[in-house]
Amino acid sequence: TSSASSLDTSAQFQENNGPTQSTRWDEQQKVFALEQVCGVFRVDLGQMRSLRLFFSDEACTCGQLVVASRESQYKIFHFHHGGLDKLSEVFQQWKYCTETHLKDQQLADEKTCMQFSIRRPKLPSSETHPEENTYKRLDVSAWLHHLNEAGQVEEEYKLQKAIFFGGIDISIRGEVWPFLLHYYSYESTSEEREALRLQKRKEYFEIQEKRLSMTPDEQKDFWRKVQFTVDKDVVRTDRSNQFFRGENNPNVETMRRILLNYAVYNPTIGYSQGMSDLVAPLLAEVLDESDTFWCFVGLMQNTIFISSPRDEDMEKQLMYLRELLRLMHPRFYQHLSSLGEDGLQMLFCHRWILLCFKREFPDAEALRMWEACWAHYQTDYFHLFICVAIVVIYGDDVIEQQLATDQMLLHFGNLAMHMNGELVLRKARSLLYQFHLLPRIPCSLHDLCKLCGTGMWDSGFIPAVECSGHHPECESCPYGGLAEVSSPKPGSEGKRGLKTRDVFAFRK
Structure with a gap:
């Protein structure tokens, strides 16, 4: 209102x-x-x-x-x-x-x-990625241009880059998202994808049959651990979306089946609150129940976004984010440090990571962020650069007023749904570019881009690695980082191409 x-x-x-x-x-x-x-x-x-x-x-x-x-x-x-x-x-x-x-x-x-x-x-031109505004939203014509006659994506990297900068038109999300979520291989032909869909549909209904044929004791245990929570969550997930609106909406029941079947497919993860927030947009765009299920499997397996991470998973995310803030927004990092352990836990951003910004931005903007992250352009952790961008743009009050931990949580919580998603995305792309140009990085961020295909440092030059000194199980830095970096010689400051060991290994 x-x-x-x-x-x-x-x-x-x-x-x-x-x-x-x-x-x-x-x-x-x-x-x-x-x-x-x-x-x-x-x-x-x-x-x-x-x-x-x-x-x-x-x-x-x-x-x-x-x-x-x-x-x-x-x-x-x-x-x-x-x-x-x-x-x-x-x-x-x-x-x-x-x-x-x-x-x-x-x-x-x-x-x-x-x-x-x-x-x-x-953003000032100095704070904008140099390739900003060079890509339009991927529409039907542009999408077909990326496919050859057999229906294969000819240059995966170019497609990922186009999506990273321009996003995907809503009319073809249901066709493109399965590639980004590793349901379809970029090398697959149209015929191979149809064959895969038939095979995966059969597998999906076998999983559902396994759930429906549980013994009474198994059903009771499943209801207590999974179904009770799923039933509560699905009826209140995205009900403002026309696709799920209204009483007895069959799409709500479809979402429920997908989540229950996933808990059977992957009992280790099962179901945790928040997973319905991730499935709902997939179903609304992909539409087919089986295809949505396997896209969700890909989301949980092949992206960094995890709805219910283990403690060590979340701690790794927070460690990377703390290091990025220390590099890119030192004043904010210093404020967190002054608050001690409570501040460094950064409770204000846990929901951002767990629910992929879905509660922080309107759907249209949140889904643009999802696509930029799923593109895996130069990093598998672009969502952390989005977190830094939010802090850079909207965190001045925290520093200027020296807000305590609970006040920080309230500050960012009150800004939910009132932040400019496109501005945050542009800033995040700029921060990624700035990170790309760093002549040195701490070894604590060594793994930030190692899972990428054509990666951040694909020119053959890599930044020098500085040891952060936190390796209790090793006598020396396992990444070949230097404990101290001597002052650069005159004229060499800022020069890229410094090589230590070849410590960055990219996965195709």
């Missing part, structure tokens, strides 16, 4: 001549009633901790005004049809906002601790 019209911009600061306590109480009750009934509220801007304007369109007229109180309560005003630019002009003329930019002055009024900033959906 948009609440932009309810903004009380007067921001009057009450002095000694304020209203009586009784009048103030009546006023509070009226405000409370308006909030509950109409979604209308007002705030005293003089008591707020921060004001952030996030423009979402290229014309910079629509977007959100995010107001944060000093108690970490957030109000978000949505400007769907313009007008945010006018409000921005008002704020920029307001002396109280302009004072917040005087970082180096000690201002007497304690209210001047409020932070004010404006974010536009554009």
Whole structure:
């Protein structure tokens, strides 16, 4: 619900001549009633901790005004049809906002601790991938151009690159996604894919038959461990999507069967909450039940996104993310470190990784992120660069206000569904490019790109590896990293092509 019209911009600061306590109480009750009934509220801007304007369109007229109180309560005003630019002009003329930019002055009024900033959906050219905007969305014509007469993808790397930068048109997602999720091989012909579908459909119904033929004791155990949770989850997953909307929708039952059958197919993983969030978009695009099942198998097996990772899986993700933040956003990393172990656990981003940003962005933007990650262009961990991009774009409050761990969780949680997904994607691609240019990387990030096909350093040159010094089971760095890197000689700083050992092995 948009609440932009309810903004009380007067921001009057009450002095000694304020209203009586009784009048103030009546006023509070009226405000409370308006909030509950109409979604209308007002705030005293003089008591707020921060004001952030996030423009979402290229014309910079629509977007959100995010107001944060000093108690970490957030109000978000949505400007769907313009007008945010006018409000921005008002704020920029307001002396109280302009004072917040005087970082180096000690201002007497304690209210001047409020932070004010404006974010536009554009990146400076220095922060943009040089190949940004060179690829259009992959449509039917472009897709057919990537196939030869037999239906094989002729150059896998070119297709992945096109999808990474441009995404896939919704009309052909159901045909292209099975390639990205390793259900179809890029080398397969059209005839081979049809034969595979028949074979896999038979296998799928054999798995279902195995589930339906369980003994009573097996059924009871399966209901307790799997089916009870699945039945609760599917009826509340993506119900706003037309594909799953309405009572007794057969597509909901199809999703339920896929999840139950997967738990039989892979009892080690079984089912965990969140897996329905991953299956639903697949089914809505692929449509066929058997094909969706095998695409989901590919999603769980061949991508880094894992719905219910083991502790060591999540810790590896977080370790990579911490190292990327240390390299690319040192101020934020320093803040996390100052909070100790709780801060370094980065609880605010666990949901991003577990549910592939599906709860953070509208479906259209989240699925674009999925496609960019599934393309495996130069890294298998592009989702971590998306995490860094979110922090870079939306994390200023965390640093400037020195937010504690629980306040960080609240800060990013309140921004869910209010962030600009396209801006985040562009920033993430830029960060990947910057990582590509690093002359040195810590050995803790050595494995970040080793699973790629044609990889990040495919020119034959690789960056030098610096040992991070955390190898309790080894006397020396297992990656051939140097404990100390001497200062570069004059004229050699920033030069790429430094070779240590050939420590990067890429998988086809």
